[in-house]
Amino acid sequence: MQHGKYRFIVGFLTIPLGLYAIFVIWPFIQSIYYSFTDWTGLSPDFKMVGFDNYTRMLHDDIFWKSLQHSLLFALLVPLVTIGLALFFSFMINVGGRRRKGGPAISGVRGSSFYKIVYFFPQVLSIAIVALLFAFAYNPDTGAINSLLRGIGLDSVQPLFLGDPNLALWCVMAVLVWSTVGFFVVLFSAGMASIPADLYEAALLDGAGRATTFFRITLPLLWDTVQSGWVYMGILALGAESFAVVQIMTTGPGGPDYSTTVLVLYVYQKAFRDGQAAYATTIGVALLVVTLLFAAIVMKLGRRERLEY
Amino acid sequence: MGSTSGEHHESTTTGGVGRRDLIKRSAALGLVSVPTMSFLSACASSGGGGSDDKPKTGKKTAKNPLGADETGQMEFVLFDGGLGKEYAEDAVKIYQTNFPKAKTKFFPTQKIGTVLQPRFNQGNPPDLIDNSGADQMDMGGLVGKKQLTDLTPLLDAPSYDDPNKKVRDTLRPGIVEMGQFDGSPVWILYYAYNVYGVWYSQKALDSLDEKYPETWDEMLKVCAKAKKKGMAGWTYAGKYPYYIPFSLYPMIGKVGGRDVLDAIDNLEPNAWKHPAVKVCLEAYYELYQKGYILKGTPGLDHIQSQTAWAKGEALFLPNGSWVENESAKVIPADFDLAVSAPSGIDSSDKLPFGTIWASGGEPFIVPAQAKNPGGGMEQLRIMLSEESSKNFTAKVKSLSAFNGGTTGIDLTPGLKSGAAALEKAGDNVLNPRLQDWYVQLEKEKIGVACLGEMMAGRLTPAETIKKIQGFADETAKDSSVKHYKHQ
Numbered sequence: 001m002q003h004g005k006y007r008f009i010v011g012f013l014t015i016p017l018g019l020y021a022i023f024v025i026w027p028f029i030q031s032i033y034y035s036f037t038d039w040t041g042l043s044p045d046f047k048m049v050g051f052d053n054y055t056r057m058l059h060d061d062i063f064w065k066s067l068q069h070s071l072l073f074a075l076l077v078p079l080v081t082i083g084l085a086l087f088f089s090f091m092i093n094v095g096g097r098r099r100k101g102g103p104a105i106s107g108v109r110g111s112s113f114y115k116i117v118y119f120f121p122q123v124l125s126i127a128i129v130a131l132l133f134a135f136a137y138n139p140d141t142g143a144i145n146s147l148l149r150g151i152g153l154d155s156v157q158p159l160f161l162g163d164p165n166l167a168l169w170c171v172m173a174v175l176v177w178s179t180v181g182f183f184v185v186l187f188s189a190g191m192a193s194i195p196a197d198l199y200e201a202a203l204l205d206g207a208g209r210a211t212t213f214f215r216i217t218l219p220l221l222w223d224t225v226q227s228g229w230v231y232m233g234i235l236a237l238g239a240e241s242f243a244v245v246q247i248m249t250t251g252p253g254g255p256d257y258s259t260t261v262l263v264l265y266v267y268q269k270a271f272r273d274g275q276a277a278y279a280t281t282i283g284v285a286l287l288v289v290t291l292l293f294a295a296i297v298m299k300l301g302r303r304e305r306l307e308y
Numbered sequence: 309m310g311s312t313s314g315e316h317h318e319s320t321t322t323g324g325v326g327r328r329d330l331i332k333r334s335a336a337l338g339l340v341s342v343p344t345m346s347f348l349s350a351c352a353s354s355g356g357g358g359s360d361d362k363p364k365t366g367k368k369t370a371k372n373p374l375g376a377d378e379t380g381q382m383e384f385v386l387f388d389g390g391l392g393k394e395y396a397e398d399a400v401k402i403y404q405t406n407f408p409k410a411k412t413k414f415f416p417t418q419k420i421g422t423v424l425q426p427r428f429n430q431g432n433p434p435d436l437i438d439n440s441g442a443d444q445m446d447m448g449g450l451v452g453k454k455q456l457t458d459l460t461p462l463l464d465a466p467s468y469d470d471p472n473k474k475v476r477d478t479l480r481p482g483i484v485e486m487g488q489f490d491g492s493p494v495w496i497l498y499y500a501y502n503v504y505g506v507w508y509s510q511k512a513l514d515s516l517d518e519k520y521p522e523t524w525d526e527m528l529k530v531c532a533k534a535k536k537k538g539m540a541g542w543t544y545a546g547k548y549p550y551y552i553p554f555s556l557y558p559m560i561g562k563v564g565g566r567d568v569l570d571a572i573d574n575l576e577p578n579a580w581k582h583p584a585v586k587v588c589l590e591a592y593y594e595l596y597q598k599g600y601i602l603k604g605t606p607g608l609d610h611i612q613s614q615t616a617w618a619k620g621e622a623l624f625l626p627n628g629s630w631v632e633n634e635s636a637k638v639i640p641a642d643f644d645l646a647v648s649a650p651s652g653i654d655s656s657d658k659l660p661f662g663t664i665w666a667s668g669g670e671p672f673i674v675p676a677q678a679k680n681p682g683g684g685m686e687q688l689r690i691m692l693s694e695e696s697s698k699n700f701t702a703k704v705k706s707l708s709a710f711n712g713g714t715t716g717i718d719l720t721p722g723l724k725s726g727a728a729a730l731e732k733a734g735d736n737v738l739n740p741r742l743q744d745w746y747v748q749l750e751k752e753k754i755g756v757a758c759l760g761e762m763m764a765g766r767l768t769p770a771e772t773i774k775k776i777q778g779f780a781d782e783t784a785k786d787s788s789v790k791h792y793k794h795q
Contacts, residue, residue: 043453044429056788138612139604140621147495161548162607162764198628250547252757255764273748274449276786297780 028287034280041276045164053281060259061281062265067289069168070262073175073241074293078232081176082225085171086181088118090213092184092193094199115188118181126240129178131245137161137170137248161249164258171244181230183307190224191217233293237286238263262286311470331385365682371406371409373465374689375682381411382683383434386711387441388416391500391670394439395700397512399691403683406690419443428455433675435793438499440670446789447496447671450698451489457674458493462685468693475692479595479651480711480737486668490791494705497688498668501707503647503662503726508689510644510721512539512623520648522661527651531600534623545610550755552592553740555626555685558649558665560588561738565658570794573741575784578795587653589762589769596765606764611635618643630669633705634720643682647724647729663736664729667710671744745781745792756770 036055039046058061069187092111108114121129137160145157161169194217202212218225235241242263246252253260253268262282270279314539323684338382349715365375384402386396392633393416400414401448416425421443427433428445433455439445450456463476463484476484480501487494501557506520514521521527531541545551561569564584571579595601602622614689618638625631632645649664674684690696697710700719707726714727730737742750762772783789 003747012484040446040449040453042449043455044431045453134609137607139607140602140612140616142607145604159602159604159607159764164761164766213755247511250549250606250760251752253752253758256757256761256766268748268752271425271443272446273789276448278788 015084029049031280031283031287034277035284037277039277039280040274042274046277049277053278055276056283057281060125062260063262063285065257066260066262066265066282067285069260070286070289071260072168072287073172073236074233077172077236077241078173078174078229080172081232082183082228084176084180085187085228086213086218086221086225087189088114088180088184089191090209090217093188094208094212094217097292117185118184121178122181122183122185124178126178126243127247130174130244132179133170133174134161134248149308162255164255167249168261169254171241171248174248176245177242179240180234180236183232185222186228187224190221209216210285226297229301230294230297233297234290237293239291242267312693357437358412360497360675363681365678368473371465372682372686374461374685376407376686377410377683378407379409380680380683381413382436382680382686382687384411384436384684385414385420385434385438386414386416386445387420387670388418389441389703390634391700391706395696395703398694398699399687401633402426402652402690402696403687410450413744421445423599428530428675428677430676433673433677435678435680435786436687437668437672437673437675439496440448444671447673447749448489448792451495451671452790455676456495457676457678457681457684458495459487459674459685459688460492460494462497462688463494465685465689468689469695475689478692478711479705479709480666481735481737482666483668484562486691486739486741486744487793488795494675496671497709498670499672499691499709500704501666501667501709503664503667503707504558505647505649505729506555506625506651507625507627507631507645508623509618509620511642512620513646516623521651522645523654524651525654527591527596528598528600529596529622531596535600539620540602540622542595542624542626543602543605543608543613543617544626545608545611545613546604546606546760546764548751548755549612549760550751551626551761553743553750553755554628554665555625555741556588556592556759558663558738559591559652560584561665561740562661562663563588563657566738569738569740572780573745574793575746575791577781577784578777579771580780584658586773589772591653593762593769596763601763607761614638621750628669629706629726630723632720636688636705636716643721645720646725647722648752649729649733659736662729662732662734663738664733665738665740666730666733667706667739669706683712722778740792741792746789753783 034046034049036050037046038049038052092107094106095108099181124132139157139159139162140147142160144160148154148156158166161167198216198220199212203215207215208242241261245259245261245264246267254265264284266279266282266286269282270276317554345379347633364377364380366372366378366380368375376382384396385399385571386393387552396416397414402410404410404412413434414422418441420439420441424433424437424439425445428450439450465475467475468474469477469478482499483498484494486498487496489495508520513530516530516537518530519531521530527541535540557569560572564582568579568582568584571582572585602613602616610618612632614625614627615634615638616622616769618635629647649662652661672726674681674688674689679686691700692708692710694710696712697708697713698717700706700708701713701719701723705720707714707723714723719727742754758767758772758776758779762769767775784791
C-alpha cells in the first residue's frame with residue numbers, strides 16, 4: 001500500500017485540481033493582474049499603471065460608502081437570518097408542548113406545514129423575489145402601504161425604497177426573507193440528529209425551553225451554525241446583495257448612495273463606465289473583505305467539538 | 309450530525325497520509341501548477357488574432373457607393389428593446405435583395421455589452437451594432453480606444469432615394485453633431501429621433517378647461533386647479549430621477565439661452581451657478597413645496613410612474629417620445645397623448661416658448677475592426693431611405709433620423725404631437741449632452757443623488773446646486789474619464 005501511494009492519489013486529484021486551478025485560481029490571478037493596468041474592457045490594449053487604481057480607490061467616497069454597506073450586509077444579514085432560523089427550527093423540532101401519548105420531544109402543532117412554508121421562498125429565484133418586493137414596496141399602490149391604509153394608518157405611508165433612511169433596511173429584509181427558509185431546513189436536519197435521550201434527560205431535570213436551547217441544541221449544532229454563518233456572509237457580500245440592490249433600488253444604488261454595495265460598484269465600473277481595470281481593483285478589495293470575514297468567523301467560532 | 313474530527317482519527321494511523329496533510333499538499337500542488345501556465349498568453353483581453361484579416365471591400369459602384377463586400381458576410385447585431393427588431397429585419401431583407409450573393413447574419417439581443425464586449429476584446433466584432441439599452445457599451449471608451457469606424461463616407465455618399473442628395477442632407481437637425489466626440493469624425497449614427505418634454509393627456513387638460521401653460525405662474529395655476537379635482541400636477545420616475553432633466557434642461561436653456569447648457573456640458577467651473585439654473589430649480593422645488601407632486605413618487609420606477617400618470621392620477625410627466633410605445637398597454641384609447649416644450653418662467657426668457665430638447669436615440673456604430681465595414685454602412689444607408697424610415701415610424705411609433713417620412717402613414721396621437729412640437733420649435737432645438745458624455749455624472753450623481761433628493765424634498769435648490777457643481781468639478785478633474793467640449 002505504501003508503495004506508489006502518492007502516484008495513486010495524484011492520479012485521482014489532477015482533474016479536480018486542474019479544473020479548480022483553471023476556473024477558480026486562474027481568474028483570481030488574472031483579476032489581480034488587471035487591477036494594475038488601465039484596461040477599459042472595451043479593447044484589447046492596455047498598459048501597466050502600478051498602484052494608480054489602488055490610490056484612486058482609497059480616495060473614492062463611493063467606494064467607502066459601498067464598503068460600509070457591504071460590511072453591514074455581512075454582519076447584520078447573517079445575524080438576523082441565522083437567529084430567526086434557529087428560533088424557527090427549534091420551535092418546529094423541539095419547542096412543542098408535550099402531548100399525551102406522543103413522543104417526548106416534538107415541534108409545535110403543524111410543524112411540518114411550517115417547514116414547507118418557510119422553505120418556499122428558497123424555491124423562487126432571487127430576481128423574482130426582488131421584483132415581487134419592489135412591487136410590494138411601491139408607496140402608491142404597493143401591498144404594504146395598502147395594508148397600512150386598510151387598517152387606518154393613512155398618515156403612515158413611508159416611501160420605503162425612495163427614502164435614504166429606509167432603503168437599505170428594506171433591501172436587507174428581502175434577503176432575510178428569502179434565505180431564512182433554507183437555514184430552517186438545514187438546522188432542522190441538524191437537530192433531528194441530536195439524540196432524543198439528551199433532551200429527555202434535560203426534561204427530567206426540569207429544564208425549560210430556553211435552557212434546552214442554549215445548553216443542548218445550540219452547542220450540538222455549533223458546526224452547522226458556523227458554516228451557515230460563513231455561507232450567509234458570503235452571499236450577503238456577493239451575488240445575492242447584488243441582485244436585490246440592482247433590481248430593487250433607486251438608481252440603482254440610491255437614493256443618494258444609501259444602498260450601493262461593493263459588488264454593484266464593481267459591475268457599474270466595469271460595464272457602465274468602461275473602467276474594467278478599476279472594477280477589478282474594487283473586486284480585489286471585495287476578495288480581501290470576504291476572506292477576512294471568513295477567517296474572523298472561523299476564528300471566533302472555534303470551540304471544542306462535542307462527540308455524540 | 310456526529311462531527312468526527314479528522315485529527316482525532318487519522319493522525320493515529322501511523323504511516324498513512326492524514327487527511328489534513330493530503331489537503332495541504334494538494335493545495336500546494338495546485339498553486340504551484342498555476343504560474344507554470346503561460347502567464348499572459350491566456351489573458352481574457354489578449355486576442356487580437358482577428359486584426360490580421362484586412363477588411364474586405366467590394367467594388368464601389370453607383371449601386372454600391374460604400375464598397376460593401378458583395379459576396380462576403382454582413383453581420384448586424386441589434387438591441388432588441390422597446391423598438392423591437394422587425395424594422396431592422398425588414399432592412400436586412402432589402403440588403404439581401406440588393407446583394408443576392410452576400411450572406412447576412414442578423415442577431416437581435418438585449419444584452420449588447422455581454423455579447424459584444426468579449427468580441428471587441430478579441431478583435432472580432434460584427435459589422436453593424438445598435439449599441440443601446442441598459443447593457444450598452446460605453447461610447448466614450450469605444451471612441452477613446454479607436455474601436456469605431458468614421459462614418460463620414462456614409463454621410464457623404466448619395467442618399468438611397470436621390471443620388472443627387474448626400475445622406476448628410478437628409479437627416480434631422482443635431483444627428484450629425486451627436487455622432488461627433490471631438491473633431492470632425494462622426495463615430496455614431498443615431499437612428500431614432502426622440503422628442504423630450506412634458507407629456508400629458510389633452511383630454512385631461514381640456515377637462516380642466518386649460519391649455520398647456522407657457523409660463524411658470526400659469527403652470528402653478530393649472531396644478532392648483534388639478535389638485536382641487538384630486539389630481540396631482542406632476543409625477544416622474546422617482547427611482548430613476550434622471551428623467552427629470554428631460555423637461556428641466558430645455559427649460560434652463562429656454563430661460564438662460566443655449567450657452568448655459570453648453571457651459572454645463574463642457575463642465576465649466578460654476579456653470580451650475582448661473583441664475584437661470586437657480587430660477588428653474590426653484591420653480592421645480594415649488595412643485596414639491598406646494599404638494600403638486602403625486603404622493604409616493606420618489607418610490608416609483610418609470611413604469612409605475614407612467615402607469616399612475618396614464619390612469620389620470622397626475623397630469624404632467626417629463627419623458628421622451630418612447631413613452632407612447634412603452635406605456636401603450638396602459639394608456640387609455642381616449643387619452644389623447646400630447647407633448648409640449650417645457651414651460652418657461654416668464655416673457656423675459658432668452659428663447660421663445662416652443663424651445664425643445666430633441667436628439668437621436670438608438671446609436672448605431674460600425675466597429676473599426678469589422679470585416680465588412682462597407683456592408684455595415686450600406687445597411688445603414690438602406691435604413692435611412694424614405695421607405696425604411698416610414699416602415700420604422702409605422703412599426704415602432706417613433707420618428708427616425710430621416711428628415712420627413714411621416715406623410716402617407718397614420719401617425720399616433722403622441723407622434724403627431726411630437727412632429728408638431730418639432731415644427732413649432734424650428735431652429736430652437738436643444739441638445740444637452742451630459743447623458744451620453746458623462747453617464748455616471750448625469751444618472752447617478754446629478755440625477756439620483758441631487759435632483760431626486762431635491763424633488764423628494766430632502767435638499768433645497770441652493771444645496772442641490774452646490775452639490776451638483778461639486779460633482780461636475782470632480783468629473784472635470786477625473787483623469788480616468790474622457791472629456792468632451794461642444795464644437
